[in-house]
Amino acid sequence: MANNExxxxxxxEALAGSGELEEKKMFSGICFMxxxxxxVCVRDEEMMCRIxxxxxxxxxxxxxxxxxxxxxxxxxxxVFVSEEALKPRKDFEHWIKLSLAFNKKAKSSKKPRK
Numbered sequence: 453m454a455n456n457e458x459x460x461x462x463x464x465e466a467l468a469g470s471g472e473l474e475e476k477k478m479f480s481g482i483c484f485m486x487x488x489x490x491x492v493c494v495r496d497e498e499m500m501c502r503i504x505x506x507x508x509x510x511x512x513x514x515x516x517x518x519x520x521x522x523x524x525x526x527x528x529x530x531v532f533v534s535e536e537a538l539k540p541r542k543d544f545e546h547w548i549k550l551s552l553a554f555n556k557k558a559k560s561s562k563k564p565r566k
Contacts, residue, residue: 488560504554
């Protein structure tokens, strides 16, 4: 698993004060959980954004964006965005805001019983 500290730090900075933030190792990278819900993940030179199915089709043609395929299945509502496409601050903020908008609507997964 490649560790992209620069991109992770940009996300931490963008999410400061947004709510309860937790980091977990998932999807061969680091996932940021916001208020108990998966928000974005960093893997190698990409950021995986959880944007929801309602805007999924409209963002697929964005520069540096590609669908997320997990275990051979296309995951509607999740996309990967290349680090190159995230370099301009306004583009990075666009993806952060899209993910945040869906995070507010998303349901949190149930905590496993101990």
